[in-house]
Each structure stands twice: as structure tokens, then as C-alpha cells.
Amino acid sequence: MTTIKESSTIQANKQLAYQECPVTYVMEKIGGYWKPIILFQLLSGPKRYGELKRAVPTITEKVLIQQLKQLEADQLINRKAEPVIPPHVTYSLTKSGKALRDVLWAMANWAAMDSKESGKIFRKNMKDFPG
Amino acid sequence: MTTIKESSTIQANKQLAYQECPVTYVMEKIGGYWKPIILFQLLSGPKRYGELKRAVPTITEKVLIQQLKQLEADQLINRKAEPVIPPHVTYSLTKSGKALRDVLWAMANWAAMDSKESGKIFRKNMKDFPG
DNA sequence: CATGGTACATACTTTAGGGTAAGTACTGGT
DNA sequence: ACCAGTACTTACCCTAAAGTATGTACCATG
Structure with missing residues (x-):
């Protein structure tokens, strides 16, 4: 995965992160216990x-x-x-x-x-x- | 899955729940985001x-x-x-x-x-x- | 009255997870 | 001095998630 803007505002970046990593995409939907x-x-x-x-x-x-x-x-x-x-x-x-x-x-x-x-x-x- | 003891102490039962459900087993290990x-x-x-x-x-x-x-x-x-x-x-x-x-x-x-x-x-x- | 069934909602509390900031120790370069 | 690199640690704070208790509305049964 490519590096995106280094920011400490993680939640803001999470909106875009799923487009970079398929597992992140899935976690957004079924993540948790x-x-x-x-x-x-x-x-x-x-x-x-x-x-x-x-x-x-x-x-x-x-x-x-x-x-x-x-x-x-x-x-x-x-x-x-x-x-x-x-x-x-x-x-x-x-x-x-x-x-x-x-x-x-x-x-x-x-x-x-x-x-x-x-x-x-x-x-x-x-x-x-x-x- | 069979019903186990109905208890409101969820965390106590979680120790055993994984033996009843394979996905619970996995969630215990890799659950979360x-x-x-x-x-x-x-x-x-x-x-x-x-x-x-x-x-x-x-x-x-x-x-x-x-x-x-x-x-x-x-x-x-x-x-x-x-x-x-x-x-x-x-x-x-x-x-x-x-x-x-x-x-x-x-x-x-x-x-x-x-x-x-x-x-x-x-x-x-x-x-x-x-x- | 109580209990059972159906599938939720709400208020308050507790726990868990995550964020921010600063720090550790060492080396090397400007 | 500062910054870069390496891989963490700690203190404090905040948010999110989960837990507990009580309630809703309707029907049926003992």
C-alpha cells in the first residue's frame, strides 16, 4: 500500500484508508468481535x-x-x-x-x-x- | 450451537464460548479492527x-x-x-x-x-x- | 397477580480501545 | 543546536463499546 498523508487525525483518514487496503475495507464493515x-x-x-x-x-x-x-x-x-x-x-x-x-x-x-x-x-x- | 448457561456475566462465559463457535474462536484471536x-x-x-x-x-x-x-x-x-x-x-x-x-x-x-x-x-x- | 412469549428502547455505569504528547537510548549528519 | 534513523515506553485524556437494569406493548396462561 502506498503512503498517504501522514496525519495524527486517524479517524479523518480512515474514510479513505479502505480504498488502499482491502482488509481495511472489510474491517470497516464487519470489524469487531x-x-x-x-x-x-x-x-x-x-x-x-x-x-x-x-x-x-x-x-x-x-x-x-x-x-x-x-x-x-x-x-x-x-x-x-x-x-x-x-x-x-x-x-x-x-x-x-x-x-x-x-x-x-x-x-x-x-x-x-x-x-x-x-x-x-x-x-x-x-x-x-x-x- | 447449543445453549450454554444463561448468564449476564458475558466475560466469564466468553472463556468457553469459543469452544462452541469457530468464528468466536477466531474473533478471540484476531477480532477488532x-x-x-x-x-x-x-x-x-x-x-x-x-x-x-x-x-x-x-x-x-x-x-x-x-x-x-x-x-x-x-x-x-x-x-x-x-x-x-x-x-x-x-x-x-x-x-x-x-x-x-x-x-x-x-x-x-x-x-x-x-x-x-x-x-x-x-x-x-x-x-x-x-x- | 405472576409468568411466558414476541422484539425491542432507554438511562446510567463500566470497561475497553484509541489518541496526544512527551519521553527513552544510541548513532550519524548538517 | 537541530534533524534523521532505529523501536519502543509512559502519562493523561477522550471516545467508543459493552454491561446492567428497567422499561415498552401486546397476547396467552396458571
């Missing part, structure tokens, strides 16, 4: 809010909703709400989101390999994870 | 501190060093220091780190595709990025 995990869960098909909550038990509702909103804003997922009571909302991957399948599965495969080598074993076979 | 970017830069071979700094111009020295330390602690990179003045330190991917190539390149490919579709164009061809 939770987004890839949520996206991985949606690989196996649309899920309702409660399903996601149970699929990722370590996330708080507040953060889950936040992340879903951001993912929707970035057009990686769709949110479909039925006009019913009780609420009925379904989240699904967009085309762009589905295209992340290779990324997420590369992650999963790396995890399986790395966990095996470090003596930690997954409690399920890779076949059990959403694909 | 900067780590994948740094790892991507090291794909093309060992780099000295200053080279990394120039390769990722939007990162502050403080954060770069922090991230490098974490990556080293997680055994994704090696740090080799020569006993000379001025200092001469080289960072390189471990075997485990190199195994992330598929992940990082899947990201890069997704970025290229997504940027094309959204009308944003990378300033370099994919061939120009570290492989």
Missing part, C-alpha cells in the same frame, strides 16, 4: 431475533440489536418485520452478506485446525455448523 | 517495525505496538530482535498466522467484489496486495 459471529449464524438461513439470541448466548440483547442495526445499515443483512402482535421479525443475509461465506468458512476452518493443534477441541464437528 | 490489517501486511513476508508503520499509515505507534504485542502473545506472529543499536526488530507470521492466509484473502476478494458493486474502486489491482 460480534459481527462475524452473527453473520456466521445467518449462513444457515434466515433467523428470528430470538433464534439469534439463543444461537449467540454470550451477547447481551442491547449489543445484539445494535450489531443487527449496523449490519442492516451496511446492507449485509435484511430485516423483515411482519405487521403482527407479538412482533415477528426475521433477519437474513443480503447478497453481499452471503458473499462473505468464504470469509466465514475460512475462519471456521482455521479455528478447527488451530484448536486441534493447541489441544482445544470443538464440541461439535464442523458439519454441525451453519454452512 | 487492526489485527487482520496487520496480519495481511505480513502475508508478503517479514517486516520491520518501520515498514509496518508505513504500510498502515492510519495507525498510531502506540496502537501498532499494542496490537503487535497481542498478536505475539497469541502466537500468530514472531518478533525477532537483533542485539544492535539502532534497534533492529523484525515481525513475521508464525505457522498459525500463515494459516490465516485463506481468511485474509477471502476478505480481500470480498472487498474487491463489494467495492466494485458499490461503485468504489480500489486504487490498486488485487495483484498489488501482499499474497
Whole structure:
């Protein structure tokens, strides 16, 4: 990557940095801890809010909703709400989101390999994870 | 993924969550904004501190060093220091780190595709990025 | 009344991450 | 003196992200 203006105003430059580095581009969209995990869960098909909550038990509702909103804003997922009571909302991957399948599965495969080598074993076979 | 103990002590459960979800496993190691970017830069071979700094111009020295330390602690990179003045330190991917190539390149490919579709164009061809 | 279900919102607090500035130690050049 | 190079460290501050607790609205059941 070429050097751009040396500045200490990092946030200002971040707006342009993604055009210089593809991984930066991806990080802008799915960077952080939770987004890839949520996206991985949606690989196996649309899920309702409660399903996601149970699929990722370590996330708080507040953060889950936040992340879903951001993912929707970035057009990686769709949110479909039925006009019913009780609420009925379904989240699904967009085309762009589905295209992340290779990324997420590369992650999963790396995890399986790395966990095996470090003596930690997954409690399920890779076949059990959403694909 | 199976449901584990419903607890609001998220951090306590995170220690175990990675065993349930491979992507969580990966996020524990490379989650966040900067780590994948740094790892991507090291794909093309060992780099000295200053080279990394120039390769990722939007990162502050403080954060770069922090991230490098974490990556080293997680055994994704090696740090080799020569006993000379001025200092001469080289960072390189471990075997485990190199195994992330598929992940990082899947990201890069997704970025290229997504940027094309959204009308944003990378300033370099994919061939120009570290492989 | 309580509990369960659905999917959130809000207020406040805590934690984590990042930024800025200055510094360390040594060498060499202007 | 200053600046350049090498690779960090530390103190303080600020922002961002996450956590906790409570609430919303509606329906059904014990």
C-alpha cells in the first residue's frame, strides 16, 4: 500500500484508508468481535431475533440489536418485520452478506485446525455448523 | 450451537464460548479492527517495525505496538530482535498466522467484489496486495 | 397477580480501545 | 543546536463499546 498523508487525525483518514487496503475495507464493515459471529449464524438461513439470541448466548440483547442495526445499515443483512402482535421479525443475509461465506468458512476452518493443534477441541464437528 | 448457561456475566462465559463457535474462536484471536490489517501486511513476508508503520499509515505507534504485542502473545506472529543499536526488530507470521492466509484473502476478494458493486474502486489491482 | 412469549428502547455505569504528547537510548549528519 | 534513523515506553485524556437494569406493548396462561 502506498503512503498517504501522514496525519495524527486517524479517524479523518480512515474514510479513505479502505480504498488502499482491502482488509481495511472489510474491517470497516464487519470489524469487531460480534459481527462475524452473527453473520456466521445467518449462513444457515434466515433467523428470528430470538433464534439469534439463543444461537449467540454470550451477547447481551442491547449489543445484539445494535450489531443487527449496523449490519442492516451496511446492507449485509435484511430485516423483515411482519405487521403482527407479538412482533415477528426475521433477519437474513443480503447478497453481499452471503458473499462473505468464504470469509466465514475460512475462519471456521482455521479455528478447527488451530484448536486441534493447541489441544482445544470443538464440541461439535464442523458439519454441525451453519454452512 | 447449543445453549450454554444463561448468564449476564458475558466475560466469564466468553472463556468457553469459543469452544462452541469457530468464528468466536477466531474473533478471540484476531477480532477488532487492526489485527487482520496487520496480519495481511505480513502475508508478503517479514517486516520491520518501520515498514509496518508505513504500510498502515492510519495507525498510531502506540496502537501498532499494542496490537503487535497481542498478536505475539497469541502466537500468530514472531518478533525477532537483533542485539544492535539502532534497534533492529523484525515481525513475521508464525505457522498459525500463515494459516490465516485463506481468511485474509477471502476478505480481500470480498472487498474487491463489494467495492466494485458499490461503485468504489480500489486504487490498486488485487495483484498489488501482499499474497 | 405472576409468568411466558414476541422484539425491542432507554438511562446510567463500566470497561475497553484509541489518541496526544512527551519521553527513552544510541548513532550519524548538517 | 537541530534533524534523521532505529523501536519502543509512559502519562493523561477522550471516545467508543459493552454491561446492567428497567422499561415498552401486546397476547396467552396458571
